[in-house]
Amino acid sequence: MGGGTVSPLAPGRFPPLPPVAGARFAALAAGIRYRGRPDLALMAFEPGTGVAGVFTRSRTAGHPVLWCRRILPAGRARALLVNAGNANVFRGAEGDAAVAAEAEAVAAALGCAPEEVFVASTGLIGERLPVERITARVPELVAGLRADGLASVAPAIMTTDTFPKGAVARCTIGGVAVTVAGVAKGSGMIAPDMATMLAFLVTDARLPAPILQALLEPAVARSFNSITVDGDTSTSDTVLLFATGRADHPAPVGPEDPSLAAFRAALGEVTRDLACQIVRDGEGAQKFVTIRIAGAVDEGSARRIGLAIANSPLVKTAIAGADANWGRIVMAVGKAGEPVDPARLSIAFGGREVARDGRAVPDLDEAPVAAHLRGREVEIAVTVGDGPGAATVWTCDLTHGYIDINASYRS
Amino acid sequence: MGGGTVSPLAPGRFPPLPPVAGARFAALAAGIRYRGRPDLALMAFEPGTGVAGVFTRSRTAGHPVLWCRRILPAGRARALLVNAGNANVFRGAEGDAAVAAEAEAVAAALGCAPEEVFVASTGLIGERLPVERITARVPELVAGLRADGLASVAPAIMTTDTFPKGAVARCTIGGVAVTVAGVAKGSGMIAPDMATMLAFLVTDARLPAPILQALLEPAVARSFNSITVDGDTSTSDTVLLFATGRADHPAPVGPEDPSLAAFRAALGEVTRDLACQIVRDGEGAQKFVTIRIAGAVDEGSARRIGLAIANSPLVKTAIAGADANWGRIVMAVGKAGEPVDPARLSIAFGGREVARDGRAVPDLDEAPVAAHLRGREVEIAVTVGDGPGAATVWTCDLTHGYIDINASYRS
Numbered sequence: 001m002g003g004g005t006v007s008p009l010a011p012g013r014f015p016p017l018p019p020v021a022g023a024r025f026a027a028l029a030a031g032i033r034y035r036g037r038p039d040l041a042l043m044a045f046e047p048g049t050g051v052a053g054v055f056t057r058s059r060t061a062g063h064p065v066l067w068c069r070r071i072l073p074a075g076r077a078r079a080l081l082v083n084a085g086n087a088n089v090f091r092g093a094e095g096d097a098a099v100a101a102e103a104e105a106v107a108a109a110l111g112c113a114p115e116e117v118f119v120a121s122t123g124l125i126g127e128r129l130p131v132e133r134i135t136a137r138v139p140e141l142v143a144g145l146r147a148d149g150l151a152s153v154a155p156a157i158m159t160t161d162t163f164p165k166g167a168v169a170r171c172t173i174g175g176v177a178v179t180v181a182g183v184a185k186g187s188g189m190i191a192p193d194m195a196t197m198l199a200f201l202v203t204d205a206r207l208p209a210p211i212l213q214a215l216l217e218p219a220v221a222r223s224f225n226s227i228t229v230d231g232d233t234s235t236s237d238t239v240l241l242f243a244t245g246r247a248d249h250p251a252p253v254g255p256e257d258p259s260l261a262a263f264r265a266a267l268g269e270v271t272r273d274l275a276c277q278i279v280r281d282g283e284g285a286q287k288f289v290t291i292r293i294a295g296a297v298d299e300g301s302a303r304r305i306g307l308a309i310a311n312s313p314l315v316k317t318a319i320a321g322a323d324a325n326w327g328r329i330v331m332a333v334g335k336a337g338e339p340v341d342p343a344r345l346s347i348a349f350g351g352r353e354v355a356r357d358g359r360a361v362p363d364l365d366e367a368p369v370a371a372h373l374r375g376r377e378v379e380i381a382v383t384v385g386d387g388p389g390a391a392t393v394w395t396c397d398l399t400h401g402y403i404d405i406n407a408s409y410r411s
Numbered sequence: 412m413g414g415g416t417v418s419p420l421a422p423g424r425f426p427p428l429p430p431v432a433g434a435r436f437a438a439l440a441a442g443i444r445y446r447g448r449p450d451l452a453l454m455a456f457e458p459g460t461g462v463a464g465v466f467t468r469s470r471t472a473g474h475p476v477l478w479c480r481r482i483l484p485a486g487r488a489r490a491l492l493v494n495a496g497n498a499n500v501f502r503g504a505e506g507d508a509a510v511a512a513e514a515e516a517v518a519a520a521l522g523c524a525p526e527e528v529f530v531a532s533t534g535l536i537g538e539r540l541p542v543e544r545i546t547a548r549v550p551e552l553v554a555g556l557r558a559d560g561l562a563s564v565a566p567a568i569m570t571t572d573t574f575p576k577g578a579v580a581r582c583t584i585g586g587v588a589v590t591v592a593g594v595a596k597g598s599g600m601i602a603p604d605m606a607t608m609l610a611f612l613v614t615d616a617r618l619p620a621p622i623l624q625a626l627l628e629p630a631v632a633r634s635f636n637s638i639t640v641d642g643d644t645s646t647s648d649t650v651l652l653f654a655t656g657r658a659d660h661p662a663p664v665g666p667e668d669p670s671l672a673a674f675r676a677a678l679g680e681v682t683r684d685l686a687c688q689i690v691r692d693g694e695g696a697q698k699f700v701t702i703r704i705a706g707a708v709d710e711g712s713a714r715r716i717g718l719a720i721a722n723s724p725l726v727k728t729a730i731a732g733a734d735a736n737w738g739r740i741v742m743a744v745g746k747a748g749e750p751v752d753p754a755r756l757s758i759a760f761g762g763r764e765v766a767r768d769g770r771a772v773p774d775l776d777e778a779p780v781a782a783h784l785r786g787r788e789v790e791i792a793v794t795v796g797d798g799p800g801a802a803t804v805w806t807c808d809l810t811h812g813y814i815d816i817n818a819s820y821r822s
Contacts (some may be wrong), residue, residue, distance in 0.1 A: 017814055056745075057746075057748065058742070059746075059747070059751050059753070060741050060745030061745065080572065082557055089741065090741050090766070090769065091755070091756065092770045096771075115477055123741065125486045125739075125741055126737065126766065127771070156709050160574030230725065234742065235745055300554055313813070313817070314641065317817035318817065320814065322819070323818070326537065327501070327537045328500050328536075330500065330537065331471070331645065331646055332467030333471055334470045334471030335468075335469055337470065339470075340470050340471065344502065345501075355501070355537065358503050359537070360538070385807060398814065398818075400811055401813050402724070402728070404730065406732070407728040407810075
């Protein structure tokens with residue numbers, strides 16, 4: 001746990017999360033690692049629920065991720081079981097057996113197949129998951145399932161997070177009202193120990209798994225894969241989107257169906273909102289930084305350039321020091337290895353250009369730039385050429401607080 | 412400048428650097444940015460000197476790098492002019508003109524072609540290089556050239572470095588004694604502002620440029636490209652190897668000629684020594700960390716895995732906190748994206764295994780591991796499979812000192 005001090009960048013309040021037809025939720029304190037706080041949550045879905053997922057690209061992915069990857073292709077979900085405090089990673093056959101035991105316990109209680117039960121874990125790597133403490137509480141979780149319980153899941157999945165994270169958006173598909181709601185956790189991007197990024201989204205839209213997957217992937221690229229706190233990648237990162245199908249809208253013919261435009265926007269809004277909340281809870285963060293890249297050869301190239309800037313310790317420490325050190329941005333653009341045109345490179349802080357067309361702005365008045373950088377919200381805009389590629393990434397500054405949190409012993 | 416406190420990891424002394432036949436050296440204080448310290452140096456070589464070079468891969472490389480890349484293919488060098496305090500980067504046509512003026516001034520004074528004059532600059536990015544302060548002092552530099560002056564170059568190229576860096580090794584080629592000596596600078600790897608990595612090596616070996624280049628590239632891969640302080644890449648990184656040809660040894664037929672084995676080893680020793688000195692001067696470094704990777708598919712893959720570990724802020728902060736947090740190493744191995752066998756993954760600190768064959772060592776006595784991590788010199792060994800690929804990388808811990816140095820204003 002983060003020591004009790006809430007990030008200065010936290011939103012003012014946790015948003016009211018409405019029920020999503022076909023889904024129920026429960027959480028409780030199972031004592032997996034923490035004492036006196038919820039650390040185990042269950043989401044249960046009615047039959048017919050479709051699912052899409054995006055997982056860590058780590059070559060040492062955790063046992064729950066391996067399980068979810070295996071069952072995802074069937075596209076069906078009846079439940080998600082998630083715990084905090086132990087990531088169940090790097091435990092060999094024992095770790096796989098623990099996941100299977102969790103899925104079987106939930107399947108028995110809900111009357112479904114284990115392969116319809118998704119599992120996620122976040123917390124310490126390499127320690128044995130006390131799976132018996134989890135399976136013993138599954139009947140209690142099932143008995144406590146509530147339609148209005150999504151908000152209770154958010155605190156149960158926190159590790160070093162200093163505040164729970166939730167978001168909701170409403171839209172229509174073919175004139176029928178649809179809800180997209182979700183919770184997330186993460187505070188180091190994406191720290192292995194206690195700060196894996198998890199996000200679970202629920203909608204009542206009636207969308208088959210292939211369409212869900214096609215909608216989820218670009219949304220994740222523009223949200224959870226466009227943020228960074230420290231550039232580290234967890235073994236356990238998991239984003240899952242469950243669609244209960246209770247909304248009675250016409251069936252779209254495919255992911256590009258025009259009737260899905262508003263749903264795509266709503267999904268984008270919820271994922272971006274949750275992703276930015278993760279950055280706002282970045283370990284030690286004092287400033288929230290938005291980096292907009294334009295003029296790249298394509299969106300992917302723009303995102304890679306943006307992440308190179310966002311991951312640079314030198315850029316992040318300069319921002320912590322409110323230093324308009326655009327030379328470090330030039331460096332980071334260069335190290336990204338993407339096609340750029342140095343003669344067209346322009347950089348602005350808070351809307352004020354400090355470099356234009358490949359060189360410093362002459363006789364720059366640095367005072368307004370410095371004033372912008374002293375604030376909590378920093379905006380950096382970088383043009384790298386005249387291509388059509390643009391992307392936005394989000395990060396935070398690198399401060400003494402990050403060192404304090406991460407240089408301490410695990411115990 | 413680093414504020415006057417020498418790194419606690421600094422070597423005990425600057426090594427005596429012997430003369431290298433055919434080369435002379437000079438340095439002076441030109442007031443480019445600093446006051447009261449040398450910041451401009453010249454190396455001059457007799458006709459017939461060959462040259463090899465390796466440069467930054469940055470897409471926003473500085474004007475001196477662009478110049479050096481252009482003249483390197485001819486393989487001939489008569490001089491190197493280098494300054495500290497201003498990197499001459501991101502200045503458009505003005506930056507290129509400044510380099511040309513420097514080369515022309517040296518060429519006029521030495522009676523050679525400008526295209527035989529290499530140029531390097533390190534310091535702030537984006538500010539105009541006061542080239543007239545450099546060119547005005549070239550005659551004085553030439554008048555001050557001394558055969559025993561190599562040591563005077565090391566302090567003249569420092570920026571945030573806290574100690575000057577030099578190294579020497581002796582060997583034979585075909586029974587004839589040969590010297591390889593060099594100086595380097597760098598303290599953030601490879602920080603853009605004030606901490607570019609520069610290394611200049613001189614030998615009296617008689618080796619044509621293609622052989623020199625073939626020898627230099629693997630030596631750089633195993634030294635300067637196997638270190639990291641913060642993972643950032645400078646716009647100005649430059650390694651140059653000058654061979655005066657004054658040693659009267661038989662001509663090797665190519666880079667694989669057996670007569671070059673000792674020279675290859677000596678070059679490896681000098682480059683590794685200088686590279687490790689750069690790590691020992693890492694901004695804020697309190698611990699020197701050696702990471703050995705074995706069992707990878709090949710050497711390059713092993714090096715990329717090692718650098719992923721060495722660049723992880725979470726690993727580096729754990730080391731700063733003397734925490735045997737091997738879960739973060741599992742994470743970093745995973746994020747490298749290289750082929751690994753999680754079931755064969757083993758991790759040792761200071762020769763003591765903490766994880767073996769894909770899981771934690773049971774009932775580990777952490778006391779000796781913790782004692783090792785509390786020392787100045789930390790060794791991490793990671794086996795990632797049963798392949799033949801091995802590599803060693805070097806880094807330092809990430810401390811509050813790094814934040815202090817880099818979050819401060821430029822002024």
